[in-house]
Amino acid sequence: MKRKSLRILTMASTAxxxxxxxxxxxxxxxxxxxxxxxxxxxxxxxxxxxxPDGMTTTITTPQxxxxxxxxxxxxNPTNLLPTxxxxxxxxxxxxLANTLSSTPQNPYNLHPDPVIxxxxxxxxxxDLAAIFASWRGDxxxxxxxxxxxxxxxxxxxxxxxxxxxxxxxxxxGIPMIHYDGPDKLQxxxxxxxxxxxxxxxxxxxxxxWFDTHIESDTAFIDPTTVPSAPFTITxxxxxxxxxxxxxxxxxxxxxxxxxxxxxxLPQTIPFIVLDMTFFPMQEGTRTIYQVAMAPGKNFNxxxxxxxxRHPPRVQVMENAKKPVAGASTYDWEVETFIPQxxxxxxxxxxxxxxxxxxxxxxxxxxxxxxxxxxMWAAFYNLLQNGFNPTVIAQAERAFEQWGQRNxxxxxxxxxPTADVTLFYADNTIxxxxxxxxxxxxxxxxxxxxxxxxxxYTVKLLNGDYFPxxxxxxxxxxxxxxxxxxxxxxxxxGDGSWFTFGRAWWEMNTPTPITVTAATPASTTxxxxxxxxxxxxDPDIYNHKDLWLVEDDPEGKARPKQYPKATLxxxxxxxxxxxxxxxxxxxxxxxxxxxxxDPFHHEQAIWSLH
Numbered sequence: 253m254k255r256k257s258l259r260i261l262t263m264a265s266t267a268x269x270x271x272x273x274x275x276x277x278x279x280x281x282x283x284x285x286x287x288x289x290x291x292x293x294x295x296x297x298x299x300x301x302x303x304p305d306g307m308t309t310t311i312t313t314p315q316x317x318x319x320x321x322x323x324x325x326x327x328n329p330t331n332l333l334p335t336x337x338x339x340x341x342x343x344x345x346x347x348l349a350n351t352l353s354s355t356p357q358n359p360y361n362l363h364p365d366p367v368i369x370x371x372x373x374x375x376x377x378x379d380l381a382a383i384f385a386s387w388r389g390d391x392x393x394x395x396x397x398x399x400x401x402x403x404x405x406x407x408x409x410x411x412x413x414x415x416x417x418x419x420x421x422x423x424x425g426i427p428m429i430h431y432d433g434p435d436k437l438q439x440x441x442x443x444x445x446x447x448x449x450x451x452x453x454x455x456x457x458x459x460x461w462f463d464t465h466i467e468s469d470t471a472f473i474d475p476t477t478v479p480s481a482p483f484t485i486t487x488x489x490x491x492x493x494x495x496x497x498x499x500x501x502x503x504x505x506x507x508x509x510x511x512x513x514x515x516x517l518p519q520t521i522p523f524i525v526l527d528m529t530f531f532p533m534q535e536g537t538r539t540i541y542q543v544a545m546a547p548g549k550n551f552n553x554x555x556x557x558x559x560x561r562h563p564p565r566v567q568v569m570e571n572a573k574k575p576v577a578g579a580s581t582y583d584w585e586v587e588t589f590i591p592q593x594x595x596x597x598x599x600x601x602x603x604x605x606x607x608x609x610x611x612x613x614x615x616x617x618x619x620x621x622x623x624x625x626x627m628w629a630a631f632y633n634l635l636q637n638g639f640n641p642t643v644i645a646q647a648e649r650a651f652e653q654w655g656q657r658n659x660x661x662x663x664x665x666x667x668p669t670a671d672v673t674l675f676y677a678d679n680t681i682x683x684x685x686x687x688x689x690x691x692x693x694x695x696x697x698x699x700x701x702x703x704x705x706x707x708y709t710v711k712l713l714n715g716d717y718f719p720x721x722x723x724x725x726x727x728x729x730x731x732x733x734x735x736x737x738x739x740x741x742x743x744x745g746d747g748s749w750f751t752f753g754r755a756w757w758e759m760n761t762p763t764p765i766t767v768t769a770a771t772p773a774s775t776t777x778x779x780x781x782x783x784x785x786x787x788x789d790p791d792i793y794n795h796k797d798l799w800l801v802e803d804d805p806e807g808k809a810r811p812k813q814y815p816k817a818t819l820x821x822x823x824x825x826x827x828x829x830x831x832x833x834x835x836x837x838x839x840x841x842x843x844x845x846x847x848x849d850p851f852h853h854e855q856a857i858w859s860l861h
Contacts, residue, residue, distance in 0.1 A: 289343045290731050290756040291317070292510065292521050298762055308830040309765050315704070316730050316837025322702045323729075323841045331838060333732040340524045340754060344509035349482045350544040351505065353528050354752035359738040359745060362528050366541045371422050373536035375462035375492035376412050377655065379421070380627075383409050384648050401639040409631045413624060414611060422490045422538070423460045426467050428654075429624045430679035430855055431614040432604050433585035436471035437572055440478050440548065453483040454542075457569065459556065461495035461533070463655050464564045466556055471854040472572035472582045475548030483548065487541045491533040497558045497565065498746060499531045499541065504552040504757065523550065525727055526754040530559070532746050553853070562695065563683065564657030566857045568848070576850050577721070577764055584851045588718045589614040619715030619770060620824060621663045622677035626650035657858070658696060660684045667711035670830065671698065674722075674858055676767065676849065677715040683858040698844050698860040706835045710847070714767040714827030721764040721851045722831060728755030729840040755840060760833055764850045768827035 297314030316331070323329030337355050339347035353362050383405045387396050411418050415427030442453040457470035475483070489499055507523035533539050545551065551571050558565030572582040579587070589604045591613060604614035618625045630647035634640060653661045657680065660666055666673040666684045675682040685696050700706055714720050727733065733755035740746060839845075849856035 289341050289345065289507075292343075293730065293758065295762040300763070307828070308832065310832040310834070311761055312834040313730070313760055313836045318732070318838065320704055321838055323838055324702050329838070329841055331729055331732050331840060333734050335734045335736050340505075340526075342507050342509045342523070343511070343521070346509070348505065348523070348546050348550060350546050351524060351526060351754070353526050353754075354736050354738050356738065359740045359743055359752075360529055360531065362544045363541050365744075366531060366539045368540075369538045370536060371490055371538045372420070373491070373493045373495075374421060375460070375495065376423055376428055376465075376467075377463050378493055379412055379418075380409060380651055384644070384651065387644060396639075396641040396644050398639040401634075403635060403638075406631050406635045410628065410635065413628050413631070414615075415605065423462075423467070423492070426458070426460060426469055427605075428465075428467065429615055429618060429622075429628060431589055431611070431618060433471050433588075433679070433852065433854065434582075434590055435603050435605060436469060436854070437474065437582055438470050438472070439474035439476075440483050442477045442481070442483075450478055450481045452481050453478040453548075454486055455483070456486040456488065458488045458490070459567065460490045460492055461497060461558065461565070462492035463494045464561055464657060465495075465655075466558060466565055466567035468556075468567050468569070468854075470569050472585070473551070473554070473569050474572045474582075475551040476573055478548040480547050480549065483545050485543050485545060485554065487539075487543065489533060489539045489541070491535050491537050491539065493535055495533075496535050497533060497560050499529060499533050499539065499556075500559055501528050501543065501554050501556045502526065503528050503545070503554055505546055505550045506552045508549055522757045522759070524754050525555075525757050527752045530740070530745065530752065532744070555857075557859075563681075563858050566859075567855065568853045568857065570853050581850075581853065588617060588852070617717050618679070619677040619717070620772065621661060621715045622680070623650040623652075623654035623661050624678045627654065657682050658684065664713060664715070664826075667830075670709045670711035671700070672696070672709075672858075672860070673711045673713065674847065675713045675715060676720040676827075676856060678855075679716065679852050680855040681847070681849065681858040695861050696859075698839075701835060701839055701844055704836050704838050708833045708835060708845070710831050710833075712765075712767045712827075712829045712831065715770050715824070717772055718769050719827070719851065720767045720849045720856065722761065722767060722829070723764050723848055723850045724760040724831075724833060725846040725848075726758045726760055726837070727840050727843050727846060728757065729844075730758045730837045731756035733840050733842065735842075753842065755842070760835070760845070761831070765829060765831055767829045770827050771825040773824040 293314050299312040301310045302308070318330040321330045323331065338352060339349060340351040341347050350362060355361050386402065386405060387400050388394050408418070410416070413428045415425055415432060418424040438455050438457065440453040440455045442450045445451050455473055457468060459466055459468045487499070487501070491497070502525055504525045505523045506520050508518060508520045510519050510521045511517070512519040528543055529541070531539070531541070552574065553571055554569045556567045570581040572580060574581050576584065590602065602610055604610050615625065615628060620626070620629070627647050627650045630643050630650065633643050649662070660673065660675050660682055661677070664675050664682070666686065668686060670686060672683055672685050683696065698708065701708060712722055734753055736752040738752065843859060843861055845860040847858050847860070
């Protein structure tokens, strides 16, 4: 993605806690300033309406408090707050530790110099592409050859997708299909003083960056061991081929000190989101950061995003204990991907990776239209039934689409009446903008929203066999945002191309919108890896999977035409919903809108700049 050079620039992204109470009405005589707690509008000013058929939800936001202006017209936007080089201040007037990420004296204020070592940069994409290439013949037409077909390579492809041990690869053990959320929970390990008081703690997470992906061994962090103590996250980040980027985790915090005007009791509300660092990472390196965090009771989530390919290069670690629509974020994952066999909770259930049956159950929840699932099913077909060029072609087509989340995969059609169509599949969101050419490196931009009064329509399609949700979040357009310019070249950064900032976030959708589960085409298609491929033309291939031509009884010749990648017409029924947002504030310059699934958040994100 081409870098942007703007006089006022910060790139932000993140996600949300769900607010159920009304909170305080928003009223102030002048716009907020950054040296004090930022006013919160509450939820009372939002207007919800649902169509008679229940298929469309329309939400109108309150009017923003800043003077109306176009933040993209030049000059300082009215919702840009003066930068204050201090920790952010909570509603009770107290500063929150570790919320100042960059200063002129210390551009990387929340972490010491990272430790960088060399690694093998081979990525899952490299290995899968090499497997497909190995099955092709030696002639120029690039056809698949049964003489080159090797079931050991098929099993290796399955191991990559399922996250089975893959020798000599730094990504070994991290699945490329998002079915193992219940295994991605880590608790902060506390530290104590001599009197047994908690003084801090640490949690270590592993990420791999490549192509359009950030994949991780951690999707949930339990911070309850350090409720009042700042802690650290140690990020072990492996930058593989085509993964070069700036490490840019954004931290979203909550404010539990807000006093509700209606009840007089403390209420947890949105607080700030901040860039914790921008540090360049080169391919073929492992970079270890130890990032300072605020106390656990303020932790909402950590959103890691790739500046150069955003979306789709994103990954989130949620607060595992955060309530969302009656269950914790972690419980949503467990209830979806692990069979609940006990009579009453708490239930002890096996890992979704504990057996082939457990994997099939969990992966069976994933849409048959998901490119990762299509690859997985095709590889099992090849493992069980042997060489089949049509199945290989279908797998390779799915492989191509697996790396492209800025377009809808085969079998899914964009709604021409919506600004954006979002498709939930493989616990991930694929998106496509109306009127934009499909470009995997393009940054989706909602150009129609420059000033308040814009209407945004998003069509939601769910291909997974469990419900997904929709939340839209504003990063500072309504409540204000800061921007910090630092020259990081002297300390190994990318100079003025990248900036640090803080935004006081708010939700455009205070109540999550549910998108119903898809109905699979059959009861077996989504649970068994042995999905039936299209029939092979008997005039081209014989039962021994050898080329068959009349003057070639030994089957050594090759036909002049080869099967092309095709996808059978899907017969499953997608879940769907339409959301219309009437946006009565001016957008923030750095990011117009953050969209995600609050029930299954880790990869289900698709933002608009």
